[in-house]
Amino acid sequence: MTDMTDPSGAGQVLKVSDLSKSFGALQASKNITLDLRAGEIHALIGPNGAGKSTLIKQISGELRPDSGSVSLLGRPVDDLDRVARARMGLGRTFQISALAMEFTVLQNAVLGALGARGGVFRFLGNVMRDKALVAQAEHALERVGLLSDAKRRTADLSHGQRRQLEVAVALTLQPKLFLMDEPMAGLGAGGSQALTGFLDTLRHEAPILLVEHDMDAVFALADRISVLVYGEVIATGTTEEIRNNAEVQRAYLGEEEPV
Amino acid sequence: MNREKLLNTAVILLLLAIPLWAHMAEEPFLITLATKVAILALAGVGLNIALGIGGLVSLGHAAFFGIGGYAMGILAAHAQNYEPLAEWPMLIEGTNQMPVIWLVAVVASALAALVIGALSLRTSGVYFIMITLAFGQMLYYFAISWTAYGGEDGLSIWVRNEFPGLNTLVPLEFFLICYVILCAALWFAARLARAPFGLALSAARQCEARVETVGITPYQLRLTAFVISGAITGLAGALFADLNRFVSPTMLSWHTSGEIMIFVIIGGVGRLFGPVIGAALFILLEHLLGGISDYWQIYLGGLLLIIVLYARGGVIGAISGREVAHD
Numbered sequence: 005m006t007d008m009t010d011p012s013g014a015g016q017v018l019k020v021s022d023l024s025k026s027f028g029a030l031q032a033s034k035n036i037t038l039d040l041r042a043g044e045i046h047a048l049i050g051p052n053g054a055g056k057s058t059l060i061k062q063i064s065g066e067l068r069p070d071s072g073s074v075s076l077l078g079r080p081v082d083d084l085d086r087v088a089r090a091r092m093g094l095g096r097t098f099q100i101s102a103l104a105m106e107f108t109v110l111q112n113a114v115l116g117a118l119g120a121r122g123g124v125f126r127f128l129g130n131v132m133r134d135k136a137l138v139a140q141a142e143h144a145l146e147r148v149g150l151l152s153d154a155k156r157r158t159a160d161l162s163h164g165q166r167r168q169l170e171v172a173v174a175l176t177l178q179p180k181l182f183l184m185d186e187p188m189a190g191l192g193a194g195g196s197q198a199l200t201g202f203l204d205t206l207r208h209e210a211p212i213l214l215v216e217h218d219m220d221a222v223f224a225l226a227d228r229i230s231v232l233v234y235g236e237v238i239a240t241g242t243t244e245e246i247r248n249n250a251e252v253q254r255a256y257l258g259e260e261e262p263v
Numbered sequence: 264m265n266r267e268k269l270l271n272t273a274v275i276l277l278l279l280a281i282p283l284w285a286h287m288a289e290e291p292f293l294i295t296l297a298t299k300v301a302i303l304a305l306a307g308v309g310l311n312i313a314l315g316i317g318g319l320v321s322l323g324h325a326a327f328f329g330i331g332g333y334a335m336g337i338l339a340a341h342a343q344n345y346e347p348l349a350e351w352p353m354l355i356e357g358t359n360q361m362p363v364i365w366l367v368a369v370v371a372s373a374l375a376a377l378v379i380g381a382l383s384l385r386t387s388g389v390y391f392i393m394i395t396l397a398f399g400q401m402l403y404y405f406a407i408s409w410t411a412y413g414g415e416d417g418l419s420i421w422v423r424n425e426f427p428g429l430n431t432l433v434p435l436e437f438f439l440i441c442y443v444i445l446c447a448a449l450w451f452a453a454r455l456a457r458a459p460f461g462l463a464l465s466a467a468r469q470c471e472a473r474v475e476t477v478g479i480t481p482y483q484l485r486l487t488a489f490v491i492s493g494a495i496t497g498l499a500g501a502l503f504a505d506l507n508r509f510v511s512p513t514m515l516s517w518h519t520s521g522e523i524m525i526f527v528i529i530g531g532v533g534r535l536f537g538p539v540i541g542a543a544l545f546i547l548l549e550h551l552l553g554g555i556s557d558y559w560q561i562y563l564g565g566l567l568l569i570i571v572l573y574a575r576g577g578v579i580g581a582i583s584g585r586e587v588a589h590d
């Protein structure tokens with residue numbers, strides 16, 4: 005087995021150490037340790053309720069872990085809220101889309117560009133006429149294939165399109181790493197393939213911690229895979245190692261890919 | 264031009280045309296009604312920034328309306344009695360100059376909004392409503408016990424305050440002052456809604472997680488909106504006191520907060536001209552139904568119920584349909 009730990013810590017964009025979190029009697033994260041390195045896609049897989057989203061929330065700063073620590077870009081961020089972590093360069097998409105539903109698609113993307121640029125406390129100029137912001141927003145929409153829907157109301161989008169918009173808004177932030185919670189869900193075969201192709205190139209801009217149920221996408225994209233079951237990482241390794249791991253077969257992949 | 268803009272234009276022109284006609288027809292009472300509409304609409308424009316764009320259901324806006332009213336009352340009372348407000352550390356005299364009074368009203372209500380907002384915006388939902396209500400009631404009871412300025416009986420000013428170059432005793436001229444301020448506030452509110460600040464504030468109402476995820480703190484947005492909102496409502500309070508030449512704790516009571524909110528809801532929450540249409544309908548109903556029955560507010564309550572249940576966008580929404588997001 006190749007050694008997946010990187011003793012020097014070089015190129016380590018995200019480091020999660022010994023993270024635990026309980027909801028009452030339910031332990032949703034058990035001593036989770038994992039990292040994300042420059043240029044890679046690290047997929048996080050596991051059955052429903054395994055605690056994938058809970059882990060993402062603790063990394064992004066929405067949930068406080070009971071114990072353990074998170075470092076971004078070599079710096080502990082346990083005391084920082086999610087706004088501060090976003091400003092450090094953490095871009096995130098949600099499993100249940102979190103978008104301004106009354107806005108147009110373009111407005112949501114412009115909001116992202118505005119957050120990245122700063123200057124929110126301007127009270128007079130029309131933000132949708134701000135050429136730099138709109139250009140950045142349109143570029144992000146174009147990259148996920150939503151530019152032709154720019155004028156539509158977000159509430160009128162399909163669930164898959166909302167996921168694409170989430171990715172586009174994250175792109176406007178030009179983050180240093182991405183956390184993506186099931187970006188393929190609801191996309192359909194064609195959409196999944198297109199997004200898979202896109203994420204494949206995106207990893208060179210910023211590494212991605214990818215939660216995904218679509219195993220074709222995971223095995224096509226991931227440099228490494230971590231398997232989470234009942235709040236515990238039962239294995240981390242390359243796609244080959246995970247595919248051949250007996251415990252993983254039993255716990256997870258067996259259910260997904262019946263003979 | 265879409266239907267909403269057409270409706271807005273018609274309403275703002277009508278609000279100007281009626282007093283102009285009334286001036287020629289020598290119907291000063293009608294001018295007073297139109298002035299009241301303009302002032303209450305201004306208060307509503309203030310609230311609408313917090314409520315409509317920011318989603319902040321404040322039941323304490325009477326505090327700002329009343330602070331504006333008392334700013335006028337106190338300054339003008341000292342001016343009419345030739346008693347300085349303070350002699351130490353420096354001499355501060357009262358004044359009957361509207362621009363000075365407005366400035367004091369705006370600054371005082373903005374400061375109050377900063378304090379009330381900073382504390383109440385740490386909560387949300389029902390708690391926010393209750394805390395803003397509590398602050399409003401606190402000021403209300405303070406005003407009742409503040410006998411130096413009339414206590415429960417309020418404070419009367421004999422002569423309307425002055426504006427350089429105009430005769431504010433002519434009803435039409437005072438109306439025009441209020442009308443121009445209303446138009447300026449509408450212009451500002453329209454710009455604000457489209458500005459970077461308005462986009463972020465609106466997004467924070469729709470989805471707080473989204474705003475935080477792009478690196479913006481909702482609390483700062485909301486506090487700023489609350490201060491701007493309170494300042495505009497405070498300015499309306501100063502004008503309202505000047506219209507009546509009287510200020511009393513009633514301006515600070517929760518009824519007033521409720522009424523301002525009712526204009527906004529009737530007209531259409533978050534619609535630029537919602538407060539104008541709401542205030543006009545409110546004054547019209549008060550005038551028409553108030554003549555028929557003392558219990559006219561029951562009918563108003565019925566209207567409100569219908570709007571809340573069937574016309575979420577208020578009157579404007581019912582006439583012009585779903586709002587087009589920013590263009």
Ligand SMILES: Nc1ncnc2c1ncn2[C@@H]1O[C@H](COP(=O)(O)OP(=O)(O)OP(=O)(O)O)[C@@H](O)[C@H]1O
Nearest residue numbers: 027030032050051052053054055056057058059099
């Ligand atoms: N706020 C909460 N309070 C109580 N329990 C919670 C909370 N959030 C999540 N849980 C529980 O924690 C467990 C892990 O949930 P989580 O959403 O992280 O799973 P997941 O791996 O993302 O699942 P899915 O694949 O369905 O998205 C579940 O049993 C869930 O019911």
Ligand SMILES: [Mg+2]
Nearest residue numbers: 056057058099
């Ligand atoms: Mg999940």
